Amino acid sequence: MARDYNAMTDDAFRTDVRTFFESEYPEQLRYILRRARWDEMQGWWGQLYKKGWVAPGWPVEWGGMGLNASKMIIFIEEMERHGVARPPDQGITHIGPILMHFGTEEQKKFYLPRALSGEHIWCQGYSEPNSGSDLASLRTSAVPDGDDFVINGQKIWTSLAQDATHCYVLTRTNPDVKKQEGISLFLVDFKTPGISLRPIVNLAGHAEFCQVFYDNVRVPKANLVGALNKGWTVAKALLGFERLAIGSPRRPAYALQRLKMVAQARGLFADQGFLDRYTALKLDIEDLASLYGRFIEQVKRGEQVGPDVSMLKIWSQEAWQRLSELLIETGAEEAVLNGVQNYGSEDTPVEVDVMTTFYMSRPGTIAGGSSEVQRNIMSRYVLGLPV
Template identity: 50%
Template sequence: MPEDAQDWNAMTDDAFRERLARFVEENCPARLRHLKDRPRLAEVHGWQKALGAAGLLCPAWPRKYGGMGLNPAKQLVYLEEMENLGAPRLLDQGIINLGPLLIAHGSEAQKAEYLPRVISGEHIWCQGYSEPNAGSDLASLKTEAVLDGDAFVVNGSKIWTSMAMDANMIFALVRTDKTVRKQAGISFLIIPLEQPGVTVRTIRNIAGKEELCEVFFDNVRTPRENLIGALNDGWRISKTLLGHERIWSGSPRQSFSALFHLKRVAEALGRFDDPVFAEKYQALELDTRDLGSAYALVQQKVVNGEELGAEVSVLKIWATETCQRITEAILEAAGDAGGMAGEVPVGGESLDVTAPFFESRAPTIYGGSSQIQRNIIAKTVLNLPS
C-alpha cells in the first residue's frame, strides 16, 4: 500500500513510531540529525521532497489535499518521534501556515495551484507580515498593493521574514485601501519572489546566524487571482493564520528538542547522579508532556471546527517559556561550558550548549509576544480593562 493511502490513525502508536523511525533511517542522512542550527534549503530540500513524495510532510492537512489527516493524538506522536529521531526542521511556512489557510479560505483553483507544490517542494514559502513600524501593531502596515488591470502592483517592505533568502514565494498582508480604518483596508496576497523588483537582505541574529530577512518590493506585480479571500478582508483572514501560527508555536516540538540536548549534556557530565538535577530534569520532562496534552486538546478543537479563544495564547506562552526554562537548564548543567558559544568540550564530547538557548529566545516574541498574549488573556478571560 502506498504511504499516502495509509490510514495512519488506525495504527497503534508503537507501529506508527516504528514506521516513522524506519522512514527517517532510510531517507534522512545522519548529518541532518539533531542539528544545532536551523538548516538552509539546500541542506534539507531532498529530505523535504522525500517526505512529500511519501505523504509524510503535512501531518495536520486532510488526506484529500495530500496530508496525513492525523488526529491530534497522532500529531503529537508524530512531533515527538520526529524530535526524538533528530529530524531537521524544514522551511515549513507553506506546511504549517499557508496550507491550512488556503484550505480554509482559498478558492478551489488556488488550492489546486498551490497545495500540491508545497508537497512537491516546488514552492518554498515565507511569511510577509511584520514591517519596520508594524510589528506588535500589525494593522499599521504600510506595504501597498494597487490594482492595475489584471495584477496588483506592490511597493513597500517586510522585516523579520524567516528564511526568505531561500524562499521563492511569499504570502503577505498589504494595504489596499487607505481611506478606511486601518484594519479594514488590508488584503492577503500571494507574491512570487523570483521577479524584478524584489530584494532580500539577510539579518544576523543573536547567535550570529542569518535566518531572518528584510524583503523589499519595488513595483512588484502579482496576478489578481493571487488575492486570497475578498479585497480588503485580509485582516479577518490573517487572524486564522495567526491562530495556526500560535498553535504551532504552542506545540511541544521545540521543548522535546531542548530536552534531548539537556539529556545529552547531563549524561556527558554525569549530572543524573545528582538527585537535585535529576528531580529538575524530571519536572521539565513532565512540563513538556503536560504541554503535549494541552496541545492535543487544542488541535482536537480545530478538528471539531470549534472556535478558538484565549487557550491559544495560553498554549503559546506555556510552550515558549517551557522551552526557555529547559535551555537555561542546559547552560546550568554544562557548568563552565555554558558560557561559551560554539562547539566546546563537554565531558569528552564536543557540544554546542548555547545554540538551543539562543534558538529559544525568538519564539516568545514572534507570532505575538508573551506580553501581548498575556494582554489577550487579561481582556478576554479576566475581563480586565485595556
C-alpha cells in the first residue's frame, strides 16, 4: 500500500526526503544550472521511480506521492538545498495532469504509467515562428485521412525536443472558423516518419530547445486529446499547469541561497543597505512559496488552475530576475566571468556560477507566456478591466 506522506509530521517528512537526496542523488549532478539532459538524469529518475517519488503532485492512484501543499514545498526546498536538478519532466508536470482531466481511459492507461517510468519523455509543441504570444494563430495543420490525421508545419522553441520520445502538438484542424475554435491537441510519437529536429543554442551556450519540422506526419485519430477543434480549452488548461510548474519557488530559492553565500563571503551582511535589499528579496520568495502552496492545494482538490496563476508566473520569474541582478552586483567584477568563480579564499572556497544563474533567469519572463501577456490575462480575466 502507498505510504501516506501527508500523515507524517513535517519534520519527519523533511528528514526522509533529505536523507534520500543526500544518500542517493549523484554528486556530479548537484547544482547544475543548465537544463539537465535525459542521459544524465535517467539513472536518478530510475531511483525516484523505484522509491515512488517521480511525481510528488500526482494522486496516489496514478503512482504519485499525493503530497499536500506544505509537503510539496518541503520536497522542493530539500531539492533546492541539495542542488537536485529538474529532469525532463513535462510528462509529469504538463501532459500528465491534462490526460487525467481530458484523456480517454485508454490514453490514461497507456501514457500515464510510461510517463512515470521514464519510458516516454515528453516535450511541448505549441509555439511557431509567428505564433508565440498569439498562440491561437498557429498554422501547423492536421487533416483527417482514414484512421489518421496528417500533420504538416513547423514548431519552434520546443524545449529539450532532442531528448524526447513524444510531443504534445497543437494543430489547426479547422481553418474556417474563429481561430480559437479550430485547434486540436495530438499526442505524437517522435519515431513517426516525417519529423526532423534542429537544435537552437541559448544565451548561456546550451542547446536548450529545437525547431521541429512536421512533414506529412501520420498520427492515429486515437491520439487526439479532448474533442476535435476543442484543443484551445485543453491547451489553456495545460498552460495553467505549466505556469504552476514554472511558478515553483525552486529556482528563485536557489538564487537566494547563492546570493547568501556570495554576500557572506564578501562580508556584506554588515552593510545595512545590502541587508535591506536582501531581506526584501527573501520576503518575496516567502510570498512566492505561500502563493505556490495555495495553487498546489487547488490542484489537489481536483480543480483546474485558473487565469490567476499568471500572478504566480509573473511573481516567480520577476523575483528570480531581481535576485540574479543583485547576485551579479554582489559578485562584483568576478561575477561577469563565465563559469564557477571562487568568492571565498583558497582555504575556504565559496564557489558559485553567478553569470549562468543570471543568464538562466532571463528567459523566465518569456517562456510559458511573457510577463506582458500574463499582465494582459490578469487585467482581462481576473480584474475584469476593459480591453
